[in-house]
Amino acid sequence: MADVEMKPADSKSKTGDTKGSEKKEEAPKPKPSPVSEIKSNIALIERAVSTLEPRFTHRVLRTLTALRKRIDSTVLRNAIEGVYIKDTPEKKTLLSWIPEASANEQAMEIDSTSAPAKGVAQPSEPVAEGEIYLRLLILHHLQTSPETYPEAIKLAHETVEKMQKLNRRSMDPIAAKIWFAVERAYELGGELAEVRPLFLAAQRTASLRHDDETQASLINRLLRNYVHYSLYDQADKLVSKTTFPTSASNPQFARYHYYLGRIKAVQLNYSEAHTNLQHAIRRAPPAKTAPGFYQAVHKFFIVVELLMGEIPERGLFRHPVLEKALSAYFEIVKAVRTGSLSQFQTTLTKHAAQFEADKTYTLIVRLRQNVIKTGIRRLSLSYSRISLRDICVKLHLDSEEDAEYIVGKAIRDGVIEGRIVHEKGWMECGTQKGGYGPEVSDVFSRRIGFCLELHNESIKAMRYPLNAHRKELAAAEGAREREKELAKGIQDGEIDEDDMSPDF
């Protein structure tokens, strides 16, 4: 589970909300070498700090996943050498964290980094944000091999301390990423439980400082931590005591909804779990970019949908990303759909290990009663009158007595319409309700509400570059000026009518 979740975690950061604005600034280049990319990233971060525009930092962080896969010790070392011209204590500490490069990495260095290393010259010392960014890269690098896990934890600690000492608002987006790396470091080191107090303290500070991004990231870290140890009670309390910042990015929201969905599902609040998981799916990046997250969410989504008494769409299981991961769930769905208890039981035992690993086992066990309900509903649809004995045989129930109670409960819960005639020992089924009523208008108004909200939010999400309208104004001014001149020219007879363009 852990690994499945981690992958999407970063790749998700690619889907930012400011895509439109930066397209014109950043022409698609052929892939630059990692070193030059790091350098240009640092330059961007500096620009972000000096112009107070977190947008640039976000853009840097969006490339993190792609970059992370391409860095190694030498790349990092070269980048640091390039960024820090003078020998400063910061440079030394940074360099000391990088593990010695192995032989093949040395070889790689030549073709990848030698040429552009001199490309961007850094005139002065980089800002603190740049240093933290470099630390983030080193952290990610340390997490690639098991030998350096303890070191990663140490570096994580030092970085966090440094970050908290600096306390700069322009660092917040990077800080959020650092916290993610901290969690990962602890998880790989196998001490996930110990990091909780650290997160809690940091969360408190972040919420006091209105540092929304760090807060969002930390709430997710904590929730993940609790859910990992099945501490749903604490997780629920955390959710009720905190407010998730509305300005958080989509990926954070997707994760938050995913954890909420899981908590609600455990608490039998299926309809809310369903909405939350649906939000998680909608907010998540496309399936191809983050297959792990997509699959994990869908696993819970399907189980919750079944628990609500609905059957997931068949098309879901044909989705290229999901098909293989969900095969076991598909069999469960088939068993529930046919209402066959024995088929359900065999499928459950067959795939028990997988469900256990997905942490859906206990949820799936709860499906048993849904299987029975579906079975009864099928019977009530196909028969107008059926004896309790036949129900018992068809649903593989243990005794007629049980069947009577179960049918009674189904009637009370509104699963079927009908009544039991005890003296004769049969169940009479009533007619189904018509499809019109207040429920229909409820569903309708819910959908309209969703569409309206979507519309309003997209309007809010539109961005206009600062002072862009000035340019337009200037252009309009110029046009008017020209027009005047032209008019004057015509009046003076300097320009012939024929010279003018026909559309004037």
Next chain:
Amino acid sequence: MAPNQLKALYEDLLRSFNARPSDLKRCGVLLNQLKMGLIQAGLLVPQGENNLEDLVISRDILEIGAFWSIRTQDVPSFDRYFSQLQTFYTDYSSVLPPSKREYPIRGLNLIRLLTQNRIADFHTTLESLPLRADAISDNPYISHPVNLERWLMEGSYSKVWNAREEAPAEEYKFFVDSLMGTIRNEIASCEEAAYESLPLKDAATLLFFTTQSDLLMFAQQRGWEVNLAASTISFARKGEEQMEIPKQKLIAASLAYARELEQIV
């Protein structure tokens, strides 16, 4: 309180608890004294590093307290003891040797949640058990409440009724009675929906009543019409509820749409 005094009290408690039948009154007195002692020694809610032996003893005392509360039928007190024990079971699980009373107490807690109809809490607690999901069925103390819950949810009430004698520990039986009360109310509400009328005799079997007078009392409570001459019970149909058009809601919704549309256009 001096440590050796505490120790003497603890041994006294063990003696009175293990005596057959247990000296409940004396246990209660001793428990109160011991708890005071534990607070003074900082062991009731331990923090940080503590002597391992002390921790085991304080856990023992609290466990006995939990059992004692059940035997004296004091559920809120059990609740308190259980939450105090949580610290020992979760936070110190890696240090302390496992207690053989842990699962009985956890199981009792599950049954308590079940009888109070706190199903959501029941599942949350179940999820946080340090057990693998497939190991639950092998643990008699846990599987008992789990099975009960499953049968309750399915509606196999007769199985719940039959399982009441199969309790894995003495203390579980205390909850059986209140559980039966819960079930009876469940069944009664099912019957109201599912039957038009029932013969008295059958109603008694369905509700697990042995005497007719019990049944009549119960019927009176629920407001059922009992026809003694024909010896049947008829359930007042709540009638097809008149479907009303939710005018206010519709108007409010239309107005909201109009407002939103105006904003868009």
